Amino acid sequence: MKKLRVGICGWGNVATGLxxxxxxxxxxxxxxxxxxxxxxxxxxxxxxxxxxxxKIKIERDIFDxxxxxxxxxxxxxxxxxxxRELILKAIKNKKHIITANKAxxxxxxxxxxxxxxxxxxxxxxxxxxxxxTPIIKLLTEELSANKVTKIAGMLNGTSNFILSxxxxxxxxxxxxELAQKExxxxxxxxxxxxxxxxxxxxxxxxxxxxGTPLPPDDFYIEGISKVEKIDFKYAKDMxxxxxxxxxxxxxxxxxxxxxxxxxxxxxxxxxxxxxVRNGIEIETDxxxxxxxxxxxxxxxxxxxxxxxxxxxxxxxxxxxKEINLSSKKKLIDFLSLSFQYYFYIEAEDIPxxxxxxxxxxxxxxxxxESIVQKEDLKDNMVPIVLITDLFLEKEHDDLLKNILxxxxxxxxxxxxxxxx
Amino acid sequence: MKKLRVGICGWGNVATGLxxxxxxxxxxxxxxxxxxxxxxxxxxxxxxxxxxxxKIKIERDIFDxxxxxxxxxxxxxxxxxxxRELILKAIKNKKHIITANKAxxxxxxxxxxxxxxxxxxxxxxxxxxxxxTPIIKLLTEELSANKVTKIAGMLNGTSNFILSxxxxxxxxxxxxELAQKExxxxxxxxxxxxxxxxxxxxxxxxxxxxGTPLPPDDFYIEGISKVEKIDFKYAKDMxxxxxxxxxxxxxxxxxxxxxxxxxxxxxxxxxxxxxVRNGIEIETDxxxxxxxxxxxxxxxxxxxxxxxxxxxxxxxxxxxKEINLSSKKKLIDFLSLSFQYYFYIEAEDIPxxxxxxxxxxxxxxxxxESIVQKEDLKDNMVPIVLITDLFLEKEHDDLLKNILxxxxxxxxxxxxxxxx
Numbered sequence: 001m002k003k004l005r006v007g008i009c010g011w012g013n014v015a016t017g018l019x020x021x022x023x024x025x026x027x028x029x030x031x032x033x034x035x036x037x038x039x040x041x042x043x044x045x046x047x048x049x050x051x052x053x054x055k056i057k058i059e060r061d062i063f064d065x066x067x068x069x070x071x072x073x074x075x076x077x078x079x080x081x082x083x084r085e086l087i088l089k090a091i092k093n094k095k096h097i098i099t100a101n102k103a104x105x106x107x108x109x110x111x112x113x114x115x116x117x118x119x120x121x122x123x124x125x126x127x128x129x130x131x132x133t134p135i136i137k138l139l140t141e142e143l144s145a146n147k148v149t150k151i152a153g154m155l156n157g158t159s160n161f162i163l164s165x166x167x168x169x170x171x172x173x174x175x176x177e178l179a180q181k182e183x184x185x186x187x188x189x190x191x192x193x194x195x196x197x198x199x200x201x202x203x204x205x206x207x208x209x210x211g212t213p214l215p216p217d218d219f220y221i222e223g224i225s226k227v228e229k230i231d232f233k234y235a236k237d238m239x240x241x242x243x244x245x246x247x248x249x250x251x252x253x254x255x256x257x258x259x260x261x262x263x264x265x266x267x268x269x270x271x272x273x274x275x276v277r278n279g280i281e282i283e284t285d286x287x288x289x290x291x292x293x294x295x296x297x298x299x300x301x302x303x304x305x306x307x308x309x310x311x312x313x314x315x316x317x318x319x320x321k322e323i324n325l326s327s328k329k330k331l332i333d334f335l336s337l338s339f340q341y342y343f344y345i346e347a348e349d350i351p352x353x354x355x356x357x358x359x360x361x362x363x364x365x366x367x368x369e370s371i372v373q374k375e376d377l378k379d380n381m382v383p384i385v386l387i388t389d390l391f392l393e394k395e396h397d398d399l400l401k402n403i404l405x406x407x408x409x410x411x412x413x414x415x416x417x418x419x420x
Numbered sequence: 421m422k423k424l425r426v427g428i429c430g431w432g433n434v435a436t437g438l439x440x441x442x443x444x445x446x447x448x449x450x451x452x453x454x455x456x457x458x459x460x461x462x463x464x465x466x467x468x469x470x471x472x473x474x475k476i477k478i479e480r481d482i483f484d485x486x487x488x489x490x491x492x493x494x495x496x497x498x499x500x501x502x503x504r505e506l507i508l509k510a511i512k513n514k515k516h517i518i519t520a521n522k523a524x525x526x527x528x529x530x531x532x533x534x535x536x537x538x539x540x541x542x543x544x545x546x547x548x549x550x551x552x553t554p555i556i557k558l559l560t561e562e563l564s565a566n567k568v569t570k571i572a573g574m575l576n577g578t579s580n581f582i583l584s585x586x587x588x589x590x591x592x593x594x595x596x597e598l599a600q601k602e603x604x605x606x607x608x609x610x611x612x613x614x615x616x617x618x619x620x621x622x623x624x625x626x627x628x629x630x631g632t633p634l635p636p637d638d639f640y641i642e643g644i645s646k647v648e649k650i651d652f653k654y655a656k657d658m659x660x661x662x663x664x665x666x667x668x669x670x671x672x673x674x675x676x677x678x679x680x681x682x683x684x685x686x687x688x689x690x691x692x693x694x695x696v697r698n699g700i701e702i703e704t705d706x707x708x709x710x711x712x713x714x715x716x717x718x719x720x721x722x723x724x725x726x727x728x729x730x731x732x733x734x735x736x737x738x739x740x741k742e743i744n745l746s747s748k749k750k751l752i753d754f755l756s757l758s759f760q761y762y763f764y765i766e767a768e769d770i771p772x773x774x775x776x777x778x779x780x781x782x783x784x785x786x787x788x789e790s791i792v793q794k795e796d797l798k799d800n801m802v803p804i805v806l807i808t809d810l811f812l813e814k815e816h817d818d819l820l821k822n823i824l825x826x827x828x829x830x831x832x833x834x835x836x837x838x839x840x
Contacts, residue, residue: 021565138562
């Protein structure tokens, strides 16, 4: 049996979850993973009243963890810049790295992987995407022989929890508050509900799948905060539901990368992942469509992923796998993509309003697949719901503005439709 | 980059699919898998007119493949006894083994793994369950830290194809013929439609999940041949559909192992895997419920799994992982389990028939949750559909016989209901 000497940096919920799991599930790790894990040192600025590390050495300066006789440093401090510095210093000191930190990988992954290669060190990060649901190893190991052509999924538990509740009739604000109460959302939820968390994750998966450097964060990222409860009702009337989807797909051998709300067929696989579940659909040349889904957060799930990285480290040989960054694939300009759209428009119920709205689409030669005037709201207002044909993304913002500028229109919003 | 010298035994569809995939996807295998695969020799009793192996040496006696300078033997001959002999001989000659053959593993896996351990040889078999959908590595690698408590899934593509078509209104026999025409079912489909194929697969998964020897094949195995189209209609009226499910779950720390048709809630994950898709639901202590699904058959999918085994072999260290067989868990006697049941009964439409049927249940103190007399069939026959409360499996056969023995009853069949 292989033994690994481990230093953990960070001593919050995730770290103490890992500590407890290594203790509680020791039997499985030994028999299934062929591994004995010894936690040698913990870097913790302060004690955690919920967890007693026993006789394990505590370093108040997390950088001192690197000086101990450890094989691997498990980075669980979160954040970006300090984490980067810690990881790079540990690599230079020939410590393997396991991290659950998607943000540091997204922003500094290329630098970190390069440093790791030149030091013959491994960086493993299963828990950085969907916690312990083994998506990273699936992509990097099990699908080795495959040409991946698409990855699409719900990668943010908070967003999926909120949208799933709104689908059942809840409003956005109280659902967000419920998510915060249940621990599914941070006190400042911006990062989750504005789509950045999902964007970081799809960025990492995209880079792994296509062998490209990590993307800059200026690809198209939109969160769920503009979706309203009534949109679910109208979507459902047409056989759709609304999800926050992160997509990376090959499009003429270049990469379409985006994270935003979509109308998606309600009988599709991804539409049926509810609440805090995370899941992805991967399309490849050999396997066709593969689905994997699980809990995307939680300290035990994260611990499972970190331990699977430790097991992998213990049972793999010493060759650091070349990460292929030779791909010539480029990110496609989002404005050059085409989507079908759902539009919700609130207008005054007066003669000619339909004509003036539809003429905005006609001016841009955008076809309308269906248009329905719904039951009146109060104050002589009427909601109009329409579905467009495919049109170029670069026409969208203008179109939205033109409609809103109509005298009779009070409100307009739009959601892309995900066709396949 | 690591290089592996490979001998392939068998030269049918799967082997030629592997050969072509190694050639076509060489770029991905090298860059993602860090591996150069050299096919040194092929054991083929006869040429395959669909595939020219070029300059690769062909051995007409597959056992001669072992004498070549190869690192790994890929066994794709199928069948049981010759495959066992070939694998054992190759292991003794220090060749690693990759096999897609679930039957040889199910019947002789314990002997094969023991021989492999004593020779310090690896036996990998990703494609033996659900082809390239990476279920084996998920269980044996990625979930190392987890206590698995349940595995349930649709593991046979043929059965799922037939049932999915019947759900849409087709009859059994023409659907089976369609499956044969489409290549989803063998000319002799017995092994698939009578549940043996799914049983072998769940047997292998169960042994891996709980660290037990492979089970004998006398656990409860029932195929789909008795399910009728009308059962889907009545199931649907109650919110169910019908699937062939293979289950291995912990039940008071012993193992409940079975493969048979079930009524399952139509909005559940497994109910929504249609056609030839395979998929499983795994419950663990750390990850909660995990889903994975993909194509469960096909030469390209199988090739993907075999290549993932080659990549794994190339990138793992030389320690043969101890397979833990120390578990004291026993198979639970099927007759001691309890199920709720769906009963379909065709009876003469005469006074007192309901009373005589329901008294059969009352005699055995089996509660009836719901009972509906449906619209009349021809000849004064009436279908009665009922759902029972939970009752012990050992009461079932008697009950079925007692009902059929009633003068007014012409037909009766039953399907278990899968509750969770």
